[in-house]
Amino acid sequence: MGLHRGLSTTCVHAGELADAHGAPHTPIYNSTTFGFPSTAALLDVVEGRRDGSLYTRYGLNPTIKSLEAKLACLEQAETALAFCSGMAAESALFLTHGRHGVVVLGDAYGGTLELVGQQLPELGIRTHLLLGDELSRLEAVLQGGAGVLFCETPTNPGLEVFDIRGLADLAHGHGALLAVDNTFATPVNQQPLALGADLVVHSATKYLGGHSDITAGALMGPRRLLEPVALWRKNLGQVPAPETAALLMRSIRTLVVRVRQQNATAAAVAQALQGHPRVRRVLYPGLPDFPGHNLAARQMAGFGGMLTLELDGGFEPTARVVDRLRVFTIAPSLGGAESLVTQPVTTTHHGLSSEERARRGIADSMVRLSIGLEDAEDLITDLRQALDATA
Numbered sequence: 001m002g003l004h005r006g007l008s009t010t011c012v013h014a015g016e017l018a019d020a021h022g023a024p025h026t027p028i029y030n031s032t033t034f035g036f037p038s039t040a041a042l043l044d045v046v047e048g049r050r051d052g053s054l055y056t057r058y059g060l061n062p063t064i065k066s067l068e069a070k071l072a073c074l075e076q077a078e079t080a081l082a083f084c085s086g087m088a089a090e091s092a093l094f095l096t097h098g099r100h101g102v103v104v105l106g107d108a109y110g111g112t113l114e115l116v117g118q119q120l121p122e123l124g125i126r127t128h129l130l131l132g133d134e135l136s137r138l139e140a141v142l143q144g145g146a147g148v149l150f151c152e153t154p155t156n157p158g159l160e161v162f163d164i165r166g167l168a169d170l171a172h173g174h175g176a177l178l179a180v181d182n183t184f185a186t187p188v189n190q191q192p193l194a195l196g197a198d199l200v201v202h203s204a205t206k207y208l209g210g211h212s213d214i215t216a217g218a219l220m221g222p223r224r225l226l227e228p229v230a231l232w233r234k235n236l237g238q239v240p241a242p243e244t245a246a247l248l249m250r251s252i253r254t255l256v257v258r259v260r261q262q263n264a265t266a267a268a269v270a271q272a273l274q275g276h277p278r279v280r281r282v283l284y285p286g287l288p289d290f291p292g293h294n295l296a297a298r299q300m301a302g303f304g305g306m307l308t309l310e311l312d313g314g315f316e317p318t319a320r321v322v323d324r325l326r327v328f329t330i331a332p333s334l335g336g337a338e339s340l341v342t343q344p345v346t347t348t349h350h351g352l353s354s355e356e357r358a359r360r361g362i363a364d365s366m367v368r369l370s371i372g373l374e375d376a377e378d379l380i381t382d383l384r385q386a387l388d389a390t391a
Contacts, residue, residue, distance in 0.1 A: 007074070007188065008256040015069030015249070017062060026066040028246045032056050056242065058234050063242040067249050074187040074208075074252070075200045075220040081230055082245060083217035086183065086203025087111050088238040093201065093219060094148060096229045097177055099125060101146035106132040106162060107155040107360055108181070109203075110349040116150075131360065132160045142174035152181040154296070157308045157344045157368040158361060159184075159283045161292030164299060168196030177225070183207065183335075188259040189302040199225060206335030207305070210251040210258050216240050258337070261373055262305030268376040269369070269383070270307050278321070278387040280365070283308040305371040306334060315364035317390065318343060322367060324386035327378055334370035339379055342368050 005013075017026040034053040036042040045052035045060070054060035059068075064082055071080035083089040090112060094102050102125060104116050116127045128141050132155070142149065149171040153162040164180060171178040179199040180192035186207045192200050202208055204216035219229060233239060240248075263286075270284035285296035286303030296303060311318050322330055328339045332347040342348065349362050357363075371379065 010073045011070075011255050012253045014073035015066045015071075017066050026063055026246070026249060028242050029053070029062045030242050031061070034060075057237065057239055059230065059239045061242055061245075063245045063249075064239065067240075067245040070249055070252055071202075071204075071208075071218045072220055074255075075182070075193055076191060077193055077200065077220035078222045079226050080218055080220040081226055081233060082204075082240050082248075083219065083233060083238050084240045084244070085215050085238075086181075086201065086205060086217035087115065088233070088236070089201050089203075089217035089219045090150075090181075091115060092229050092232040092236065092238060093179060093199065094120060094125070094150075095232050097179075097199075097225065098146075098148040101126040101128070101144070101148075101176075103128045103130065103138070103141055103146045103149045103176070105130050105135070105138060105149065105151040105167070106153075106160050107158050107362070108150075108152050109156050110344075110351050112150075112152075112181075113349075114351055132162070139170060139174070142171065142176055146171075146174070146176045148179055149176050150179045150181070152184065153190075154184045154285055154292075154304060154306070156184065156306075156348060157283075157366060159285055159290075159292075159304075159306065159308060161285055161296045161299075163295055164190075164192050164195040164197055168198070171198075172196075184304055184306050185300060186255065186259050186304070188256050189263065189304055190300045193221065195299055198222070204248055205333065207259060207262075208252055208255065208335075209248055210255065210335060210337065211247075212333065212336035212338065214244050214247045214251070216244055216248050258373065259305065260302065262371050263302040265374075265376040265379065266305045266307050266369075266371040267303065269371060269379055272380045273309065273383060276384070276387055278312050278391060279309055280312055281310040283310070307369050307371070309367045309369065310363060311365045311367060311387075313365055315343070315345065318365045318367060320390045321386045324389055325382055326385075327374060327382040328369070334368075336370070337373045339372035339374055340370040344368055 044050045068080045168178045177198040180197045181201045183203045199221040202218040267286045284307040328341040
């Protein structure tokens with residue numbers, strides 16, 4: 001399917017294989033291996049002279065390849081690789097292109113910070129973790145050598161927004177690639193490759209999956225950059241199962257309508273909680289007084305379904321508010337049909353030291369909300385009753 005098609009049409013039709021029985025969607029090819037009529041035909045696939053199915057751990061499975069075609073179209077990329085998780089995608093990316101150094105700018109998922117801050121250095125890979133307000137140091141760090149500049153935008157959990165085009169120019173000027181984690185924004189709200197990024201990463205467990213029932217990841221970009229990543233993916237065993245690939249394709253077909261609804265509901269919730277006496281700050285890029293609002297308005301088509309509250313107490317008073325919620329479910333993860341709530345200090349960033357969390361502004365009083373598909377008024381009512389009851 002040509003990339004000129006609208007995103008909703010792309011989500012439904014891109015990558016789907018024609019079925020001999022008339023099924024509108026790619027079947028689940030639940031097979032580990034695939035046969036050939038001759039040795040010559042086998043070697044044509046093994047040696048890359050023609051596309052074909054071979055062995056599922058390699059990713060050469062029709063269901064997985066169909067998913068990857070759809071994923072590439074979502075981000076207007078030349079190609080894509082599917083993974084068994086978002087962290088699998090990140091680790092393969094860093095092991096391939098980050099051997100000359102990895103720089104992470106701003107806040108990120110706690111697992112990413114652990115991987116880059118603790119584990120990659122054990123392999124002899126030089127890494128740097130810069131806060132968003134240390135942007136002035138970035139050029140000097142890149143001058144010291146780096147293969148990959150990595151950022152989330154908006155970030156987890158503070159929703160900080162970075163200038164993708166500006167970062168791409170800076171990275172390229174020092175011989176580095178820019179990889180953007182687009183999980184929070186989704187392709188509906190933001191297109192990093194069109195803004196100059198080299199690679200896009202997703203935890204497809206989240207909005208792409210959309211139903212809290214699969215774990216998967218994705219990496220999109222040019223073929224020349226993804227082909228060496230595929231070798232790491234193959235030998236680290238990071239390919240998703242065909243059943244997972246099929247469920248992810250199912251979810252992507254409704255991506256646009258889900259995300260647009262979540263955008264609208266999150267904006268309503270953010271606006272409703274501004275000024276509440278228990279709420280110190282509402283962090284949401286769609287609010288006019290949010291520090292990154294103008295930049296977000298330039299590079300995003302929508303502001304997303306994630307928002308973070310900073311309450312007026314410490315850990316225990318904040319936990320009492322969270323425990324009082326009835327429509328929201330206390331759980332990690334995000335992007336599903338159900339609204340979720342978590343204190344980052346208990347889940348996503350629990351593995352960081354208290355000193356590192358404080359340095360990053362991840363407070364005990366911070367509450368991250370993943371807005372689902374419920375009615376906005378029900379979510380607002382639930383939040384208000386929990387805040388008021390624990391005042």
